[in-house]
């Protein structure tokens with residue numbers, strides 16, 4: 001746990017989930033810049049109605065908790081991070097309103113603070129959706145590391161919010177100031193978008209922050225071509241499901257199996273649910289769970305886990321999430337249960353899987369990707 005020192009106070013902050021020997025901080029220089037900047041403004045120190053968008057692990061929410069805060073994010077991990085960091089600083093969770101990305105915050109906000117999300121589409125969706133609730137008097141400030149601010153980012157603010165300026169860079173971070181212009185016409189969000197899954201009649205719906213939202217990912221394409229079929233599979237998990245294509249094709253191949261879709265993104269789970277219900281109607285048994293990997297699943301309860309793991313998390317590159325997904329899969333698989341993984345060749349997942357399961361077979365491959373299978377025994 002590290003100490004964030006800003007004019008608002010000193011705050012002990014951790015990432016979520018907490019890990020032994022964590023090397024990454026729970027905030028960045030853009031959070032510090034924004035908090036320092038806010039302190040210099042002539043704002044009341046408490047009682048403002050503040051919307052905080054994409055606050056990673058709660059640095060902004062914790063430091064500004066004297067105000068009336070709405071925390072809006074697509075990430076379940078971020079929400080949990082805030083819910084952990086507030087009480088760690090003797091602050092009360094009940095003072096913050098948590099909204100996930102499927103809901104739209106609808107209040108008269110004095111201040112809207114936005115940490116830029118990773119994707120342009122996600123930012124566009126967020127700006128379009130909050131615009132109708134901004135007042136002439138609402139102050140809108142975004143913050144990010146310089147490398148994440150492009151001309152196209154500023155154009156989005158100009159297009160949807162109003163005249164946009166940026167600050168000087170400090171510690172490689174920058175602030176964006178957008179003046180609310182009520183003359184800019186409000187439009188409906190261009191998301192979710194959809195495409196027809198090649199070779200099928202499935203219309204695949206993708207909310208704005210979903211992996212490979214415009215077309216089928218080439219790794220996923222190889223994976224669905226080789227998904228297994230067996231009467232032994234009664235319970236199948238699509239782990240890190242994104243729009244749920246993998247679970248959808250697994251459901252088609254295994255008509256009697258129950259499919260459980262899980263992801264840490266609310267938009268992923270929403271997309272997976274819409275896609276599954278469109279394909280099979282609500283009669284087909286399935287579960288849709290927002291979660292960190294497989295935390296809380298019953299041990300030895302599942303026959304098959306299908307996984308296309310993430311290898312970037314909140315801009316931190318690493319295979320920690322994949323490791324966790326594989327280890328938890330082993331726990332929740334029944335004896336003889338199977339974990340099937342698709343990954344880029346260079347990620348070396350076969351080594352990790354062999355360490356965890358003591359076995360790993362290559363099912364298929366192409367120049368870029370491998371499909372690997374490990375059996376619990």
Ligand code: SAM
Pocket residue numbers: 211212217220239240241242243244245246262263264265268291292293294308309310311313321
């Ligand atoms: N299965 C989909 C496909 O093949 O198109 C998406 C795969 S994408 C490479 C990885 C997914 O893992 C993303 O949807 C991401 O939101 C999800 N993810 C990342 N970290 C996670 C975590 N800690 N727990 C659950 N899901 C996570």
